[in-house]
Amino acid sequence: MQLAQRQLIFGRRRGRRLRSGQKVRIGELLPRFVLSIPQAGRLEPRAAFGAPKRPVWLEIGFGGGEHLAVQAECHPEISLIGCEVFEPGIARLLAHIERRHLDNIRIFADDARLMIAALRPSSIDRVFVLFPDPWPKRRHEKRRLVSRETLDALAAIMTDGAELRLATDDGNYLNWMLERVTEHPFFEWLARGPRDWRNRPKDWPPTRYEEKARAAGRTPTFLRLRRQFRK
Ligand SMILES: C[S@@+](CC[C@H](N)C(=O)[O-])C[C@H]1O[C@@H](n2cnc3c(N)ncnc32)[C@H](O)[C@@H]1O
Numbered sequence: 340m341q342l343a344q345r346q347l348i349f350g351r352r353r354g355r356r357l358r359s360g361q362k363v364r365i366g367e368l369l370p371r372f373v374l375s376i377p378q379a380g381r382l383e384p385r386a387a388f389g390a391p392k393r394p395v396w397l398e399i400g401f402g403g404g405e406h407l408a409v410q411a412e413c414h415p416e417i418s419l420i421g422c423e424v425f426e427p428g429i430a431r432l433l434a435h436i437e438r439r440h441l442d443n444i445r446i447f448a449d450d451a452r453l454m455i456a457a458l459r460p461s462s463i464d465r466v467f468v469l470f471p472d473p474w475p476k477r478r479h480e481k482r483r484l485v486s487r488e489t490l491d492a493l494a495a496i497m498t499d500g501a502e503l504r505l506a507t508d509d510g511n512y513l514n515w516m517l518e519r520v521t522e523h524p525f526f527e528w529l530a531r532g533p534r535d536w537r538n539r540p541k542d543w544p545p546t547r548y549e550e551k552a553r554a555a556g557r558t559p560t561f562l563r564l565r566r567q568f569r570k
Pocket residue numbers: 348349350351399400401402403422423424425428449450451452468469470471472473484546547548549
């Protein structure tokens with residue numbers, strides 16, 4: 340993937356000041372869980388976790404990390420990479436890691452697209468992009484994370500049959516996502532009927548953003564796609 344500039348991240352990296360506990364977590368705990376991309380060559384995630392046989396899942400824009408933490412706790416047999424640029428969110432995930440004693444998460448604290456571009460092809464077994472920023476104004480649509488370019492890059496790093504999970508509460512972004520995933524040659528939408536996109540599957544914990552959306556009266560949609568088998 341062509342990824343020229345860091346200014347491609349349009350969201351915020353910093354909130355108001357970090358609280359002192361958050362500062363300590365970022366300063367002391369983050370280095371233990373941080374995952375960096377190599378200067379040259381591709382990142383082999385299984386080796387990075389020291390677990391050559393464990394499947395690897397990737398969450399892009401994990402927000403406060405509640406979904407990632409629950410998945411990690413429920414699936415100790417999986418290695419999970421979380422990408423997030425917003426520091427208070429990273430500090431929240433670190434608090435979950437600490438409280439739940441999780442050792443199967445690694446954090447990439449930068450633009451997820453840099454990580455996607457660095458990962459070895461066919462190395463990721465599941466991807467989550469949950470409630471990405473909707474960028475509702477027409478002139479901002481190009482900022483949307485779900486794009487043909489991102490889908491191409493994800494198709495390259497995902498294993499055959501790997502699942503991509505998307506969620507949104509924005510009707511316009513939903514149509515945009517559906518157009519792009521259904522016309523993509525390597526993704527197949529797994530829904531059989533409305534229940535499949537209206538109800539969050541049991542193994543899909545809620546996020547803070549979903550809770551806020553429901554509280555504001557917005558209805559979330561859940562999409563499960565399969566990365567087709569390579570010929
Ligand atoms: C609307 S929030 C949703 C957060 C979370 N997934 C949830 O459902 O609560 C979108 C998140 O994506 C993060 N984000 C946006 N662009 C990103 C990028 N290029 N790389 C990593 N994270 C990104 C933002 O910082 C923000 O925390």
